Amino acid sequence: MPNKQASKKPIDKGIVAGHNGIESHFISHGKHTYSINAMKILKRLIHITVVATKGMEKGQVVLGCLAPHPPHLVYAENPEQNEPFSEGGWETLRWGYNRLARKLKKIDYDVMVIFTPHWATYIGTHFLGLPKFKSLSVDPIFPNIFRYKYDLTVDVQLAQEMHKSASEAGIITKMMTNPDFRIDYGTITSCHMLNPEWDKPIITISSNRNTHYYSGEVMNEQATALGEACLKAIEKSGKKVVLVSSHSLSHRHFVTESPLPEDMSREHIYNHSQYVWDMKMINMMREGKMKEVIDIMPEYTEQTIAETEAGGLTWMMAAMGLPNYPAEIYGYQSVIGTGNAVVAWDPNSQTREIVL
Amino acid sequence: MDSDRDVLFGIYCPPHPQPLLAPELNNGYKNLRNAYDKLRDRIQSSGADIILIYSTTWPSIVGHQIQAHPEPEWIHVDDDFHYLGSMPYKFNIDSDFAHAYRDAAESRGLHSRTVAYDGFPIDTGSVVALSLLNPDNKIPACIVSSNMYSNRSETMVLGKAARDALSKQGKKAVIVVVASLSNRMFTEHIDPKNDKIHSSKDDEWNKKILEFFKDGRLEDLSQLSRDIHGQIRIQKVAAYKPVWWMAATMGQHNNYQGEILAYEPLHGSGGAVIQLTPSNESVGDKEFDEDDVEYYHGDRNVLDRGNL
Numbered sequence A: 001m002p003n004k005q006a007s008k009k010p011i012d013k014g015i016v017a018g019h020n021g022i023e024s025h026f027i028s029h030g031k032h033t034y035s036i037n038a039m040k041i042l043k044r045l046i047h048i049t050v051v052a053t054k055g056m057e058k059g060q061v062v063l064g065c066l067a068p069h070p071p072h073l074v075y076a077e078n079p080e081q082n083e084p085f086s087e088g089g090w091e092t093l094r095w096g097y098n099r100l101a102r103k104l105k106k107i108d109y110d111v112m113v114i115f116t117p118h119w120a121t122y123i124g125t126h127f128l129g130l131p132k133f134k135s136l137s138v139d140p141i142f143p144n145i146f147r148y149k150y151d152l153t154v155d156v157q158l159a160q161e162m163h164k165s166a167s168e169a170g171i172i173t174k175m176m177t178n179p180d181f182r183i184d185y186g187t188i189t190s191c192h193m194l195n196p197e198w199d200k201p202i203i204t205i206s207s208n209r210n211t212h213y214y215s216g217e218v219m220n221e222q223a224t225a226l227g228e229a230c231l232k233a234i235e236k237s238g239k240k241v242v243l244v245s246s247h248s249l250s251h252r253h254f255v256t257e258s259p260l261p262e263d264m265s266r267e268h269i270y271n272h273s274q275y276v277w278d279m280k281m282i283n284m285m286r287e288g289k290m291k292e293v294i295d296i297m298p299e300y301t302e303q304t305i306a307e308t309e310a311g312g313l314t315w316m317m318a319a320m321g322l323p324n325y326p327a328e329i330y331g332y333q334s335v336i337g338t339g340n341a342v343v344a345w346d347p348n349s350q351t352r353e354i355v356l
Numbered sequence B: 001m002d003s004d005r006d007v008l009f010g011i012y013c014p015p016h017p018q019p020l021l022a023p024e025l026n027n028g029y030k031n032l033r034n035a036y037d038k039l040r041d042r043i044q045s046s047g048a049d050i051i052l053i054y055s056t057t058w059p060s061i062v063g064h065q066i067q068a069h070p071e072p073e074w075i076h077v078d079d080d081f082h083y084l085g086s087m088p089y090k091f092n093i094d095s096d097f098a099h100a101y102r103d104a105a106e107s108r109g110l111h112s113r114t115v116a117y118d119g120f121p122i123d124t125g126s127v128v129a130l131s132l133l134n135p136d137n138k139i140p141a142c143i144v145s146s147n148m149y150s151n152r153s154e155t156m157v158l159g160k161a162a163r164d165a166l167s168k169q170g171k172k173a174v175i176v177v178v179a180s181l182s183n184r185m186f187t188e189h190i191d192p193k194n195d196k197i198h199s200s201k202d203d204e205w206n207k208k209i210l211e212f213f214k215d216g217r218l219e220d221l222s223q224l225s226r227d228i229h230g231q232i233r234i235q236k237v238a239a240y241k242p243v244w245w246m247a248a249t250m251g252q253h254n255n256y257q258g259e260i261l262a263y264e265p266l267h268g269s270g271g272a273v274i275q276l277t278p279s280n281e282s283v284g285d286k287e288f289d290e291d292d293v294e295y296y297h298g299d300r301n302v303l304d305r306g307n308l
């Protein structure tokens, strides 16, 4: 990423003093040079060296998160942005999320890039392309529990770079630049649970419905190509990026809701088959077998009508080079019958943990 | 046959935003727009008390949701066609009817609920239909969702519940089903001038369906729904349901006058604007093989019973 500070041409008394910041600080500038004390020069030099080095560094994915987005989780947390009030619920998932959010606080990252099933596009993959979005998100399925006021920032530069890289790879793409566009509740729920302070910019990537239009296999191919293209853009950008794949695992819902949605005496997985499949997937994640997980994805998706059908996990794993190290498991629980796991992949073996 | 008259006529129309936002992009979109405009005038002079919409672009999970906010207002943007522009709306919803419909659905064994929240995201199909068919909100409207998991019996019963509610309130309705025929779109961006139906197969099936509509054979189409789903529908949901709901709401027979006002491609999908008006001339000569359903008993728990 070009470093603005270093590439700005410093001017002293109308004289262009060099092509970049580093050079300019090595040039003698007459009387001004002598007026700066040695400590200040040293500090500045260290700063510039760090910034310049950073500018030359390849960008990287510093963490990948499987972040389910039932709006029930935000509802249960009772943040001030969400209007309905709850008495809690789904603690296994929420406490797992809370722990992962604490880990994220210790990680140095520039932007969160999220792939969401609830911005479903049939004509290519779309990227959020405006710097600010502020509005109210009401869940079309569960409006009784999710009416959330959001105010978020987008890293448009990286979004454009990913858009360009994906287009160059032959993927159909589109930038979304309509200011009235409403951010989907998948993005909001996952990002809120991972970073309730919203103090980092995000990028949302829409999910192209390849599974519906073609098959689970085609979805895997397309999402892999997209993941690889996004990684290229990330590396070029010099940024540290957290990837977020926002979805449940098995995805059969109950079609009725208890009068109190957070009544945990009513919550359980839709059927045992869904549970067994989810456990199989989680065990493979725990063992670092992500290539196997992606290989089995079409069958898993079909058997459990899993929300992996949108392609998020395949995209994220492709962008992370199909990790062969153990995933960090933060929790598994059902929400209105669906199976949900909070999981992270930490490429840094020094900070990677066995969580559960 | 008297209760048939609760429905003055039925409309089948596509959910895509081009006829609303960009009819000038090609002659087909313009044609569709003209068809909507014609129906707008017919609705205005029909004496209808309510416009009732069943929208395939409003999926629900928790039962069947019915819009009950008296004046929902927002600026809607489509997920795919956001570049065509925004759709500001403010509608006039008949909350009383929404509650009556909910009660009627519950009495027939369905799980149903009304929704009335500021900022609730009304779907593209409903926004397009209501904006074009009822631009001045002269006639109150109501919208019912399409449950992702529901199949034939549940959808039929949902349609019958709509008739119950109309009868109970003594309201005359124009019903509107918002759905494509073939729903496969091109997966790349196209020049609208080159828009066409995605494949000859889709086109042929669409034309066959249009023949049935033109002959007023709604119940025959309802019986063909599973074939239509397998042949020309992207498998996003369990079944092709709109004709089931339409037939159940309009009386499950073949005695209609059909008029195809437009049939055009919308980014590859089949977009048709159709009017069906109850009449007394029977065309039907088919033996129906699918069961009729009056009450929804839920899943039959075949698996559990097999374990006994």
Ligand SMILES: [Fe+2]
Pocket (backbone or CB within 6 Å): A069, A070, A117, A118, A186, A247, A248, A307
């Ligand atoms: Fe979801």
